[in-house]
Amino acid sequence: xxxxxxxxxxxxxxxxxxxxxxxxxxxxxxxxxxxxxxxxxxxxxxxxxxxxxxxxxxxxxxxxxxxxxxxxxxxxxxxxxxxxxxxxxxxxxxxxxxxxxxxxxxxxxxxxxxxxxxxxxxxxx
Amino acid sequence: xxxxxxxxxxxxxxxxxxxxxxxxxxxxxxxxxxxxxxxxxxxxxxxxxxxxxxxxxxxxxxxxxxxxxxxxxxxxxxxxxxxxxxxxxxxxxxxxxxxxxxxxxxxxxxxxxxxxxxxxxxxxxxxxxxxxxxxxxxxxxxxxxxxxxxxxxxxxxxxxxxxxxxxxxxxxxxxxxxxxxxxxxxxxxxxxxxxxxxxxxxxxxxxxxxxxxxxxxxxxxxxxxxxxxxxxxxxxxxxxxxxxxxxxxxxxxxxxxxxxxxxxxxxxxxxxxxxxxxxxxxxxxxxxxxxxxxxxxxxxxxxxxxxxxxxxxxxxxxxxxxxxxxxxxxxxxxxxxxxxxxxxxxxxxxxxxxxxxxxxxxxxxxxxxxxxxxxxxxxxxxxxxxxxxxxxxxxxxxxxxxxxxxxxxxxxxxxxxxxxxxxxxxxxxxxxxxxxxxxxxxxxxxxxxxxxxxxxxxxxxxxxxxxxxxxxxxxxxxxxxxxxxxxxxxxxxxxxxxxxxx
Numbered sequence: 001x002x003x004x005x006x007x008x009x010x011x012x013x014x015x016x017x018x019x020x021x022x023x024x025x026x027x028x029x030x031x032x033x034x035x036x037x038x039x040x041x042x043x044x045x046x047x048x049x050x051x052x053x054x055x056x057x058x059x060x061x062x063x064x065x066x067x068x069x070x071x072x073x074x075x076x077x078x079x080x081x082x083x084x085x086x087x088x089x090x091x092x093x094x095x096x097x098x099x100x101x102x103x104x105x106x107x108x109x110x111x112x113x114x115x116x117x118x119x120x121x122x123x124x125x
Numbered sequence: 126x127x128x129x130x131x132x133x134x135x136x137x138x139x140x141x142x143x144x145x146x147x148x149x150x151x152x153x154x155x156x157x158x159x160x161x162x163x164x165x166x167x168x169x170x171x172x173x174x175x176x177x178x179x180x181x182x183x184x185x186x187x188x189x190x191x192x193x194x195x196x197x198x199x200x201x202x203x204x205x206x207x208x209x210x211x212x213x214x215x216x217x218x219x220x221x222x223x224x225x226x227x228x229x230x231x232x233x234x235x236x237x238x239x240x241x242x243x244x245x246x247x248x249x250x251x252x253x254x255x256x257x258x259x260x261x262x263x264x265x266x267x268x269x270x271x272x273x274x275x276x277x278x279x280x281x282x283x284x285x286x287x288x289x290x291x292x293x294x295x296x297x298x299x300x301x302x303x304x305x306x307x308x309x310x311x312x313x314x315x316x317x318x319x320x321x322x323x324x325x326x327x328x329x330x331x332x333x334x335x336x337x338x339x340x341x342x343x344x345x346x347x348x349x350x351x352x353x354x355x356x357x358x359x360x361x362x363x364x365x366x367x368x369x370x371x372x373x374x375x376x377x378x379x380x381x382x383x384x385x386x387x388x389x390x391x392x393x394x395x396x397x398x399x400x401x402x403x404x405x406x407x408x409x410x411x412x413x414x415x416x417x418x419x420x421x422x423x424x425x426x427x428x429x430x431x432x433x434x435x436x437x438x439x440x441x442x443x444x445x446x447x448x449x450x451x452x453x454x455x456x457x458x459x460x461x462x463x464x465x466x467x468x469x470x471x472x473x474x475x476x477x478x479x480x481x482x483x484x485x486x487x488x489x490x491x492x493x494x495x496x497x498x499x500x501x502x503x504x505x506x507x508x509x510x511x512x513x514x515x516x517x518x519x520x521x522x523x524x525x526x527x528x529x530x531x532x533x534x535x536x537x538x539x540x541x542x543x544x545x546x547x548x549x550x551x552x553x554x555x556x557x558x559x560x561x562x563x564x565x566x567x568x569x570x571x572x573x574x575x576x577x578x579x580x581x582x583x584x585x586x587x588x589x590x591x592x593x594x595x596x597x598x599x600x601x602x603x604x605x606x607x608x609x610x611x612x613x614x615x616x617x618x619x620x621x622x623x624x625x626x627x
Contacts, residue, residue: 020299020302029291032295036298039302043305046309046313047309050312087265090268091268091271094275094294098279098287098294101279102288102291105284111291114291115288
């Protein structure tokens with residue numbers, strides 16, 4: 001029954017597993033990039049759910065400056081999620097740029113076909 | 126003298142700053158900015174090392190921003206951190222200067238400055254991996270290092286480099302995603318991001334027996350992620366394409382420095398975050414030991430089977446990294462010392478081998494197969510000498526740097542029960558295999574030619590920088606091999622601080 005109580009964590013692990021499987025086993029390079037993003041989203045959900053504490057406030061200091069730490073949710077995971085998003089966007093951009101160049105050269109997105117075409121080119125000889 | 130404590134931070138920020146300003150410069154200036162950065166950073170790292178050697182504790186933690194631990198971010202330096210920072214900078218500088226001619230040839234002219242921007246980013250990331258005391262900062266800089274390394278690989282004009290970059294990127298992504306989920310799990314269990322606080326929390330939890338399963342899983346994920354990224358067996362299949370298609374400077378930096386950056390971070394994770402007791406009790410050390418030994422043999426067998434010089438050198442990297450993991454798997458201080466020395470020996474030797482292999486293949490119009498390369502050492506004498514020195518070092522001939530770690534591994538193997546026999550046997554088999562492929566290549570490049578090819582004589586005068594650098598690398602290799610004791614003493618002192626002071 002822990003899965004029902006910790007449903008956010010369970011969902012995030014399922015997302016991570018789906019994304020990881022796509023990244024490792026999919027032959028299509030676009031699907032690999034999608035897998036990467038799904039996997040990262042799973043991790044961010046896990047982080048965000050850890051920082052959230054029910055019935056607590058957003059961690060912004062009120063105008064009167066009175067702060068009671070126990071009134072707020074944990075702000076650190078949110079910072080980590082933002083950093084992580086920047087990283088995964090950069091990686092997606094790099095992979096997409098690589099995909100464009102690969103497609104221009106080999107006219108396919110299937111990695112097996114690309115490896116096959118590449119190994120038949122006798123570049124080194 | 127307190128000002129020296131700012132140097133690690135300055136090194137990282139300076140690299141990031143240089144990466145930005147390189148964009149505004151033309152190719153030649155961008156190149157000199159990178160050289161200047163590496164020399165200056167090397168001087169800063171040497172100062173930090175000297176400061177810690179003569180200071181009372183030999184260690185300091187530097188607060189980043191306005192908040193103390195456990196809220197704020199930190200970087201820390203003992204003796205090993207600045208030593209490896211200095212080693213990485215030296216090797217990067219030598220690889221870049223030695224391979225500058227090939228960079229001009231292999232990298233598209235419009236991309237030269239981007240190549241140097243990526244060098245600066247790789248440097249920033251490696252320095253952060255050496256100095257950081259925060260687990261999430263480590264993850265971010267792992268990713269920066271990966272992106273910069275992929276870009277270094279993609280810069281080559283060869284079409285095959287795209288495929289190699291794709292393979293490398295996918296393997297790296299799998300590795301970093303495992304590290305990320307491991308770090309998140311660790312944070313969820315311990316509630317901290319700084320190394321000393323996580324260490325304390327893990328020790329308490331492990332002693333009470335709470336969260337043993339999540340901790341073991343997190344530990345396994347982080348270690349396997351970093352192992353994939355550094356090319357441990359059975360995840361070494363990206364190596365030949367990656368190192369074989371990049372320009373020799375990039376190959377040297379990727380194999381000699383970047384993979385070692387990940388391994389150094391892994392050592393920090395094991396000794397400073399997880400704790401050696403937890404690591405040994407979890408049983409993961411035995412997996413690393415077995416994978417390391419299998420890598421030593423499998424890498425060498427693949428190197429024997431290939432017929433291209435760069436692929437052979439790349440597969441040899443897989444074998445040499447196997448040695449490092451074997452030491453990490455044994456888990457004792459003596460084995461750690463041997464692994465650290467192996468990192469030094471390999472970082473000094475492998476870029477020299479890649480540069481000299483590039484120099485040899487230049488004599489026969491870029492061909493890399495052994496038949497074409499016969500007699501090439503006579504046409505490029507400095508490359509031949511450097512390749513010979515590198516090969517003998519990799520085999521483990523005394524007076525070369527590669528001999529010392531092999532001896533240290535053999536000494537550290539005793540007193541371990543079943544591991545002793547396996548390690549000694551693996552060392553013997555691996556050395557014989559190394560002899561087969563390195564000496565075969567060496568004999569080949571000095572033997573009379575059998576293929577009729579147009580050959581280009583490369584004299585010392587035509588490629589001065591290359592010749593000087595590869596010969597300097599060979600001399601450094603021999604110097605380290607002959608005078609290993611000061612480095613061993615430094616490591617012994619460094620290991621004490623690394624394991625005990627937080």
